[in-house]
Amino acid sequence: MPRRTKEEAEQTRLALIKSALQLFSEKGVAHTTLMDISKAAGVTKGAFYWHFKNKLEVLEAITQEYALPLDEAAQQKLETMTPSTANLIEAITFYFETLEQSEALIAFQEVILFKCEYTDEFSALLKRDKDDLEKAREIFSAFITDMDESQWQGPRPDAAHIEALSQTLLNALVGGLFQWLTTRQGILSQTVTQAVRIILRGGGLKVDG
Amino acid sequence: MPRRTKEEAEQTRLALIKSALQLFSEKGVAHTTLMDISKAAGVTKGAFYWHFKNKLEVLEAITQEYALPLDEAAQQKLETMTPSTANLIEAITFYFETLEQSEALIAFQEVILFKCEYTDEFSALLKRDKDDLEKAREIFSAFITDMDESQWQGPRPDAAHIEALSQTLLNALVGGLFQWLTTRQGILSQTVTQAVRIILRGGGLKVDG
DNA sequence: ATTTACATACGTTCAGGTATGTATATAATC
DNA sequence: GATTATATACATACCTGAACGTATGTAAAT
Structure with a gap:
């Protein structure tokens, strides 16, 4: 027809x-x-x-349709929040709670991590993913940098330490998602939140609980 | 011929x-x-x-030839060491130092993470990877559990906390490898070691430096 | 003599792409 | 407002290369 x-x-x-x-x-x-x-x-x-035009265009359309909205929502959440460890944890928890409640978002992450070969034209996709992660890390860094003195256990650390901290945080999130997608054990947002607490505490921030 | x-x-x-x-x-x-x-x-x-027989068999052969030796070496290293944070850090550093000095090992990890679709027969490969990671986590847990009281900042935590800690540690390692393979920025073993310090400290262990 | 460690050739399937057909929505014209 | 023209949103058919697998050949090692 x-x-x-x-x-x-x-x-x-x-x-x-x-x-x-x-x-x-x-x-x-x-x-x-x-x-x-x-x-x-x-x-x-x-x-x-x-x-x-081809498969790559569909994958890009999938990203636009499914992944982008959550990314932007989480980002905007962080940008409007007042910088604190509690709010950082809340934003991250929000992201993974939303993720684990959406079959489509789970499927998308599965495709990106396990069902796609990043070669030829698709390597551009990996590069964009890299840029997105780098952007996320910068947002984390800025958020932590803007935190009040009261959020820290001791004296405020230098920028290099905050960068290492935010990078470690991001890596643990990626690794946590990776692990959950393969095992499907436990509740993603809870395990991730627990990891975030450990890392922020190890980075010198005050974390309740 | x-x-x-x-x-x-x-x-x-x-x-x-x-x-x-x-x-x-x-x-x-x-x-x-x-x-x-x-x-x-x-x-x-x-x-x-x-x-x-097919592609899968080659990939398995590649794993046997390139990846297994390092895995076993690192594992045996941990099993013979006396449990301490310093030794844990050293074993992990050893693993990633060896990794980043071998083009073949880097290529292997690239294939596993970015150049392979885990579907059909290849899903078995992902399952084995999952089991390997689970095994690594157990080894981490055992190693940390066996640590002397002197290694802890405060009182010795319960088993659940150690499990969460080792899981977070492993996730950060996976995420760190992921990040390094995409960006190739910095020295893998150094950034990873830095992350390990943060996490172990956040988990309640004494970390020098 | 037989098995080994390949080389060569072929058949079949199958995916991507393209070219073309077509009925209808929509715009243009009067 | 009716007619016409054109672009749209697909369906159908075909063409092409290529990858997998297999069957078979073969010369040397054992």
């Missing part, structure tokens, strides 16, 4: 994105064919090639 | 493994063809199929 209305076209676009994410997480990006995606979305390859 | 001697056959086997690792890290596992590997090793597909 040719020539749907604009809204119907957007529907099929979203259906393609959704099916792609589902199939990517099941079969991997490289082993998912464009016809697999099209079929699962109830259309043909013609529809796919109308909306997207 | 048919029918080489046993040693020559082992040579081509190792050449295939080496070429496979190289190509996997460049082009990704899925996008590397068996003829690519064979050609790079200076043989034909016939030689490949004589030594291996």
